Amino acid sequence: MKFEKTGLENLKADLNRLDEVMSDHGLVREGQWDYDRVTYDRLFDLKEGRYYLRIQGYTVEGDVGAHKAVIQLMDPLLGKHYYPHGVEYGEGEHFPKTLVSQCEKLLSDIKSKIEPFAQQ
Incomplete structure (x- = not known):
């Protein structure tokens, strides 16, 4: 599931400040980067399954x-994990409404924290 028009897709920011904000909101970058891209993930372990909120960016x-x-x-994504195949982000996936609402609130909070130091 893609979260469109969150406003995050319009933001450019310093990597180190992004790392701080994302970490404060439970999203981790860990080893998920290369020299041109980053990926921040947050795991939601629910009775319905394991879900990941993912925010990606490029240099x-x-x-x-x-x-x-x-x-x-970039536009944030919400995906469901299927063992052993990985995470599916497709429109055919079912995402609990409470999880979607929680993610929308989280994305809004993240945006408000990044905006003050975002670059044009």
Whole structure:
């Protein structure tokens, strides 16, 4: 499931500040990056299954490996994990309404924290 028009897709921000904001909201980057891209994930372990909120971005300036980069964020995704195949983000997936609402609130909070230091 893609969360469109959250406003995050319009933001560019410093990687180190993004790492702080995402971590404060339970999203981790860990080893999910290369020199041009980043991925932040948050796990939701519910009785209906395991779900991941994912926020991705790509470098518009600098280098992720050097911790000196400006990241353009993309539309966030919500996916359901299927063992052993991985995470599915398709429109045919069922996502609990309470989870979707929780993710929308989380994305709104993240946006409000990033906006003050976002670049044009």
